[in-house]
Amino acid sequence: MxxxxxxxYQRKSCRVFTDEAVSADLKQELIRATMQAPTAGxxxxxxxxxxxxxxxxxxxxESCDHQxxxxxxxxxxxxxxxxxxxxxxxxxxIDQETRKPExxxxxxxxxxxxxxxxxxxxxxxxxxLGSCYIGDILENYEFHKDxxxxxxAVWPIGMLVLGYPTQHQLERQKPKRFEPxxxxxxxxxxxxxxxxxxTQIDELFKDxxxxxxxxxxxxxLYHRKYTADFTHExxxxxxxxxxxLLSTK
Amino acid sequence: MxxxxxxxYQRKSCRVFTDEAVSADLKQELIRATMQAPTAGxxxxxxxxxxxxxxxxxxxxESCDHQxxxxxxxxxxxxxxxxxxxxxxxxxxIDQETRKPExxxxxxxxxxxxxxxxxxxxxxxxxxLGSCYIGDILENYEFHKDxxxxxxAVWPIGMLVLGYPTQHQLERQKPKRFEPxxxxxxxxxxxxxxxxxxTQIDELFKDxxxxxxxxxxxxxLYHRKYTADFTHExxxxxxxxxxxLLSTK
Numbered sequence: 001m002x003x004x005x006x007x008x009y010q011r012k013s014c015r016v017f018t019d020e021a022v023s024a025d026l027k028q029e030l031i032r033a034t035m036q037a038p039t040a041g042x043x044x045x046x047x048x049x050x051x052x053x054x055x056x057x058x059x060x061x062e063s064c065d066h067q068x069x070x071x072x073x074x075x076x077x078x079x080x081x082x083x084x085x086x087x088x089x090x091x092x093x094i095d096q097e098t099r100k101p102e103x104x105x106x107x108x109x110x111x112x113x114x115x116x117x118x119x120x121x122x123x124x125x126x127x128x129l130g131s132c133y134i135g136d137i138l139e140n141y142e143f144h145k146d147x148x149x150x151x152x153a154v155w156p157i158g159m160l161v162l163g164y165p166t167q168h169q170l171e172r173q174k175p176k177r178f179e180p181x182x183x184x185x186x187x188x189x190x191x192x193x194x195x196x197x198x199t200q201i202d203e204l205f206k207d208x209x210x211x212x213x214x215x216x217x218x219x220x221l222y223h224r225k226y227t228a229d230f231t232h233e234x235x236x237x238x239x240x241x242x243x244x245l246l247s248t249k
Numbered sequence: 250m251x252x253x254x255x256x257x258y259q260r261k262s263c264r265v266f267t268d269e270a271v272s273a274d275l276k277q278e279l280i281r282a283t284m285q286a287p288t289a290g291x292x293x294x295x296x297x298x299x300x301x302x303x304x305x306x307x308x309x310x311e312s313c314d315h316q317x318x319x320x321x322x323x324x325x326x327x328x329x330x331x332x333x334x335x336x337x338x339x340x341x342x343i344d345q346e347t348r349k350p351e352x353x354x355x356x357x358x359x360x361x362x363x364x365x366x367x368x369x370x371x372x373x374x375x376x377x378l379g380s381c382y383i384g385d386i387l388e389n390y391e392f393h394k395d396x397x398x399x400x401x402a403v404w405p406i407g408m409l410v411l412g413y414p415t416q417h418q419l420e421r422q423k424p425k426r427f428e429p430x431x432x433x434x435x436x437x438x439x440x441x442x443x444x445x446x447x448t449q450i451d452e453l454f455k456d457x458x459x460x461x462x463x464x465x466x467x468x469x470l471y472h473r474k475y476t477a478d479f480t481h482e483x484x485x486x487x488x489x490x491x492x493x494l495l496s497t498k
Contacts, residue, residue, distance in 0.1 A: 003252045004375030005278070008285045008368060029254070031433055035426045036257045038370065040384045041474055042424045044432060053436045085431075085441060089450075090475060092443045093467040098475070103491060104483035105475075108384050110356075111363055111407060115382075118367035119257060121287065126253030133364075135289045135357050149437040158360060175291045177284045182334075183293060184280055187302045188398040192334060194341045201338075218342040225290055226339060226347070226354075234353035242352060242491065 007125050012174035014130025015069045017163030022074045022129065030075075030123055030162075037112075037119035043086055045109035046116050049148050051076040056147065063143050064136035064159065065230040073161035075129075078137060078144075079117045081109035084153040101153040103245060110157050117158040130165035133158065136230060141237040141244075152248060155241060179203050256374050261423035263379025264318045266412030271323045271378065279324075279372055279411075286361075286368035292335055294358035295365050298397050300325035305396065312392050313385035313408065314479040322410035324378075327386060327393075328366045330358035332402040350402040352494060359406050366407040379414035382407065385479060390486040390493075401497060404490060428452050 061071035083101035137159035201214040310320035332350035386408035431449045450463040
């Protein structure tokens with residue numbers, strides 16, 4: 001297998017980092033490679049907030065579902081969908097009265113931000129750095145907006161923590177992915193029946209030291225994710241994000 | 250520079266492909282590597298629709314802002330945010346009456362879908378395939394939902410066309426990216442003033458054979474993107490997507 005594919009297979013989430021600092025040069029190399037990401041019309045509809053202030057890291061560790069490892073990560077980046085920069089440029093140079101960014105603009109900017117975040121994950125892996133997404137940045141919208149001083153048309157969408165992985169993290173088994181047959185559809189969506197759902201989970205855990213049944217799997221998903229407090233908070237927070245966008249003149 | 254970073258620097262959008270077909274084996278290799286992408290809680294909150302039917306490619310070429318090259322691409326994939334699969338699994342095995350996916354669930358699933366799409370871009374580059382995002386899949390939501398038979402809690406969010414690049418595409422200059430200083434913020438967002446906006450654009454085009462002023466740049470952005478028909482359609486379409494989610498019981 002070639003180096004690039006191998007790197008995608010090897011990459012797994014890393015939540016524990018060694019004490020080794022990431023040098024300023026390496027950080028710049030990481031950022032420059034990250035920013036080679038595709039962006040719609042080369043518009044760069046994203047911003048990256050580089051969190052170096054320990055007090056802000058501490059606050060994010062709390063606001064992002066109380067995950068203490070966030071505060072200990074050498075690098076913390078918040079990826080924002082950003083239509084503010086382009087919008088202000090158009091206002092300054094072309095049309096002071098132009099419309100404000102709308103929800104489709106937001107979605108396109110979200111794409112730019114997440115595509116860019118994944119480029120950072122790949123670049124980091126190439127540089128020997130471990131990374132972990134923190135989806136919980138979608139929670140507590142009002143708090144994050146104030147904390148990071150986000151103006152209109154900038155939305156916190158993704159977050160990555162990075163650093164050098166500990167030996168234990170390097171040796172940790174990567175969780176298996178679903179078989180493509182359950183995820184890739186030919187020409188139109190085909191919903192799985194109950195039997196397919198069972199097979200999907202059986203396949204996922206067939207080489208697992210302690211096989212997990214579909215019942216166990218979905219019970220875990222239901223209680224630890226779908227009905228958990230953080231998920232309700234995420235739904236509330238994103239609702240506010242959308243309402244704020246729709247109501248702002 | 251190492252192979253992985255080099256690959257990120259070399260990757261640029263490719264819209265014209267040679268007649269060479271992509272073998273079934275290579276396509277499988279591409280999909281398997283793509284699916285190594287990070288996914289929230291290993292939940293795989295995405296689906297990939299593999300468009301092989303020429304008639305559907307033709308329709309997407311029309312519905313995605315009339316871009317004929319889409320119909321000619323050897324590979325066309327629509328990336329959907331998908332909470333249907335997990336939701337149905339939980340309904341089948343745990344709680345028939347559980348709540349329907351909400352807007353925060355949708356955003357988390359969108360993250361999964363876009364992260365996965367960018368992994369495909371990277372994997373494709375590693376396999377010698379060119380790729381191009383089609384953001385216009387966010388347009389014509391009602392049409393795409395019907396065309397791809399998307400059930401509740403599945404949303405078309407990203408699209409990629411791929412194939413072997415022509416020599417001309419390989420030789421085409423990659424558009425320069427903004428300097429990180431305009432995109433990466435330290436600890437809090439710092440909006441650019443008019444002078445910074447000017448400098449940002451001057452920097453972008455400083456080695457360009459025909460330098461472009463901030464006025465020209467934003468005029469182009471304003472007319473060809475922000476106030477263009479496809480952008481209005483994207484805003485309308487995503488509004489409908491959100492309204493449908495909020496109103497569906």
